[in-house]
Amino acid sequence: MAGVHVRNVSKSFAHGGSIVEILRNVSISVGEGEFVSLVGRSGCGKTTLLRIIGGFVHADAGSVLVDEAPVRGPGSDRGMLFQQPMLFPWLTVLDNTLFGPRAEGSFTPGTRARALELLGIVGLAGFEFHYPKQLSGGMMHRAAFARAMMVDPEILLMDEPFGALDALTRTGMQQFLLDLWERRRFTVVLVTHDVEEAVLLSDRVAVMASQPGELVETIPIPLPRPRTYEVSESTDFVDLKRRVRQAVEHARGGAAIVGAGRAAAPY
Amino acid sequence: METQQKKFAMTGPEGTLDERSPAAPSGASSPPSRHAVRPDTRHSALRDGLLALDWSRIGMGLIGVLCIIVGWWLAALVISDNVILPSPVATARTLLHYLTRPYPARGETLLGDTAMSLARILAGFAWGALVGVILGALMSALRPLRLIVDPLIELGRPLPPLAFIPLLIVWFGIGELPKIVLIGLGVIPIMVVSVVAALDAVPEEYIEAARSLGASPRYALLHVRVRAALPGVITGLRLAMGISWTSIVAVEMIAATSGLGYVILEASNYLVTTLIFSGIVLIAAVALILDGLLRLVRRLAAPMG
Numbered sequence: 001m002a003g004v005h006v007r008n009v010s011k012s013f014a015h016g017g018s019i020v021e022i023l024r025n026v027s028i029s030v031g032e033g034e035f036v037s038l039v040g041r042s043g044c045g046k047t048t049l050l051r052i053i054g055g056f057v058h059a060d061a062g063s064v065l066v067d068e069a070p071v072r073g074p075g076s077d078r079g080m081l082f083q084q085p086m087l088f089p090w091l092t093v094l095d096n097t098l099f100g101p102r103a104e105g106s107f108t109p110g111t112r113a114r115a116l117e118l119l120g121i122v123g124l125a126g127f128e129f130h131y132p133k134q135l136s137g138g139m140m141h142r143a144a145f146a147r148a149m150m151v152d153p154e155i156l157l158m159d160e161p162f163g164a165l166d167a168l169t170r171t172g173m174q175q176f177l178l179d180l181w182e183r184r185r186f187t188v189v190l191v192t193h194d195v196e197e198a199v200l201l202s203d204r205v206a207v208m209a210s211q212p213g214e215l216v217e218t219i220p221i222p223l224p225r226p227r228t229y230e231v232s233e234s235t236d237f238v239d240l241k242r243r244v245r246q247a248v249e250h251a252r253g254g255a256a257i258v259g260a261g262r263a264a265a266p267y
Numbered sequence: 268m269e270t271q272q273k274k275f276a277m278t279g280p281e282g283t284l285d286e287r288s289p290a291a292p293s294g295a296s297s298p299p300s301r302h303a304v305r306p307d308t309r310h311s312a313l314r315d316g317l318l319a320l321d322w323s324r325i326g327m328g329l330i331g332v333l334c335i336i337v338g339w340w341l342a343a344l345v346i347s348d349n350v351i352l353p354s355p356v357a358t359a360r361t362l363l364h365y366l367t368r369p370y371p372a373r374g375e376t377l378l379g380d381t382a383m384s385l386a387r388i389l390a391g392f393a394w395g396a397l398v399g400v401i402l403g404a405l406m407s408a409l410r411p412l413r414l415i416v417d418p419l420i421e422l423g424r425p426l427p428p429l430a431f432i433p434l435l436i437v438w439f440g441i442g443e444l445p446k447i448v449l450i451g452l453g454v455i456p457i458m459v460v461s462v463v464a465a466l467d468a469v470p471e472e473y474i475e476a477a478r479s480l481g482a483s484p485r486y487a488l489l490h491v492r493v494r495a496a497l498p499g500v501i502t503g504l505r506l507a508m509g510i511s512w513t514s515i516v517a518v519e520m521i522a523a524t525s526g527l528g529y530v531i532l533e534a535s536n537y538l539v540t541t542l543i544f545s546g547i548v549l550i551a552a553v554a555l556i557l558d559g560l561l562r563l564v565r566r567l568a569a570p571m572g
Binding site for chain 1: 472475477479481487490494497568569570571
């Protein structure tokens with residue numbers, strides 16, 4: 001079965017002469033087409049967990065299976081989106097979108113047409129030949145989505161993708177992501193510290209504690225789909241949001257136990 | 268909006284080192300203005316490079332040059348001594364006259380001497396840049412090498428290349444070799460420092476994005492890390508080109524019988540001040556052209572950059 005299976009993953013980093021335990025014995029499964037958010041205080045290891053799934057960091061112990069195959073490194077089956085869109089500034093929007101097929105060597109005569117179609121879907125028709133610097137923040141993020149979608153990833157990994165956007169643009173991008181997910185139903189693991197964003201977008205919210213990072217609770221979000229931003233005004237939504245927030249607040253971690261290397265833990 | 272941008276472009280100096288921070292998000296408010304619809308991606312970079320030339324800025328720059336010439340001319344009128352300060356007109360006359368005619372004391376034209384200096388610069392610049400880029404790239408990739416070479420560069424960088432001229436003459440004589448070696452020695456540390464800085468400045472997320480788009484480590488290295496560092500490397504080339512001129516003129520004044528540095532020195536021996544100025548103007552003109560070429564290349568490498 002497709003999906004992500006994280007089993008008993010632990011990870012420590014050497015930091016300032018001491019060993020900082022970032023993740024301890026974390027297990028979580030994300031089903032095919034499921035949208036799961038990881039929330040928790042800063043330093044709870046949620047980004048490290050995402051990067052382990054992405055293949056950029058190797059776990060000290062435990063395993064990560066994607067489609068039953070162990071993760072050994074980065075791959076185009078797992079698209080990655082960062083807080084900054086990370087478009088290549090020397091390429092036009094279209095060429096950014098075509099980067100994946102060219103890098104993979106899967107460029108065929110139909111690829112360009114498919115990229116143009118995808119750029120239309122993300123609302124960038126007419127901007128194909130613009131450079132990233134000529135786009136607004138929200139447009140850059142939509143271009144980054146188009147670029148990631150071009151290689152047909154089964155899983156999208158997102159690390160606070162809208163964290164740097166202003167409130168209005170962020171709302172627009174959340175709606176954009178909801179619509180895109182309804183169309184494609186890819187598997188998503190989203191790291192965020194925005195509880196409202198997690199509840200709005202996810203099927204399940206996984207709450208993590210800090211020092212070391214551990215999974216404390218997984219809260220299902222049974223709100224009806226397709227969702228729009230209006231759902232955030234319903235009492236169900238507010239109740240779920242409160243539940244998640246309380247879980248985050250009650251999770252171990254935070255100022256009381258700040259150790260020497262905690263605040264500056266690199267990932 | 269448009270005029271504001273232009274004003275800003277005028278006041279902000281082009282080509283400083285901070286230009287290679289690609290992660291800086293551009294203002295969300297700037298609307299796409301000039302390049303709204305372009306049907307073809309081919310050659311668009313070149314067109315952008317030419318379109319991006321800011322003609323009002325060039326105009327303002329010319330006004331500055333004009334002011335200098337007028338000031339020079341007025342000063343020459345007041346002083347009215349052709350040896351201390353010849354007028355721009357007299358200088359231009361000498362410059363144009365000897366551009367293609369050999370100067371009596373020696374059998375070379377100004378154009379020929381310019382070509383001589385240019386050839387030395389290009390040869391020295393080429394080997395220095397090549398070594399500097401390779402060394403910088405290796406240092407960026409191999410941490411031990413960086414730890415070994417960094418102190419050497421830091422030791423050597425404050426030394427003016429000119430301090431080596433006597434040594435190079437002892438080693439290589441007074442032919443072309445010591446001059447080309449000297450220029451390269453000036454170029455290497457600048458290129459090492461800027462190549463290392465440019466490669467280091469490439470955000471790791473670029474590489475990770477490329478890898479998760481299916482790029483192999485090798486493809487990500489060549490098409491992303493190296494490519495992203497290119498504008499910074501070209502900026503380094505511009506700085507190195509400036510140093511090359513300093514080196515060549517100095518070495519031509521000390522140990523040469525040709526080249527613009529030699530012409531200037533000779534002219535001062537004979538008190539032909541118009542020829543001194545002619546040499547200076549030629550150096551400025553050729554240096555400006557070379558820098559303009561590098562700036563154009565940088566524009567191509569960093570569209571909208």
